[in-house]
Amino acid sequence: xxxxxxxxxxxxxxxxxxxxxxxxxxxxxxxxxxxxxxxxxxxxxxxxxxxxxxxxxxxxxxxxxxxxxxxxxxxxxxxxxxxxxxxxxxxxxxxxxxxxxxxxxxxxxxxxxxxxxxxxxxxxxxxxxxxxxxxxxxxxxx
Numbered sequence: 001x002x003x004x005x006x007x008x009x010x011x012x013x014x015x016x017x018x019x020x021x022x023x024x025x026x027x028x029x030x031x032x033x034x035x036x037x038x039x040x041x042x043x044x045x046x047x048x049x050x051x052x053x054x055x056x057x058x059x060x061x062x063x064x065x066x067x068x069x070x071x072x073x074x075x076x077x078x079x080x081x082x083x084x085x086x087x088x089x090x091x092x093x094x095x096x097x098x099x100x101x102x103x104x105x106x107x108x109x110x111x112x113x114x115x116x117x118x119x120x121x122x123x124x125x126x127x128x129x130x131x132x133x134x135x136x137x138x139x140x141x142x
Contacts, residue, residue: 039113039120041126050106053124058102061093089129096136108132 042050068084075082086094098104105128112131114122 034125035123037124039122039124042124043113043120044111047103047106051102052108054102054105057093061090064090065094089133092129092133092137096133105132 035054045053064086068086071084072082075084109124109127109132112127
């Protein structure tokens with residue numbers, strides 16, 4: 001019962017946090033919301049907004065992991081093997097950032113965009129995946 005309460009609270013928190021923290025003009029070219037948070041907007045955002053964004057991603061990753069663990073445990077109790085799998089992104093996020101304070105992640109993203117001013121139109125999540133997560137993992141874990 002405590003797990004259900006935690007999951008419900010986490011889902012409510014994610015729903016609350018998924019409300020736009022960043023104001024983005026809508027355009028036909030931006031139908032994928034992941035792509036709307038680019039380096040241009042990231043660099044204009046406050047540290048608190050950046051940390052709030054990463055907290056939202058952390059929360060979604062945590063909920064996904066809790067659901068995965070729950071399904072795995074239920075299957076084991078029934079003597080079956082769980083078919084549930086974590087996405088490469090969730091696995092990568094958990095492994096790459098388990099020991100990294102989020103302030104350090106904010107600084108890493110800032111530094112990447114500052115070192116690549118010609119790429120500020122690139123989505124933040126693309127930079128997090130390809131330039132930070134993938135580079136922090138051994139080649140077999142990507």
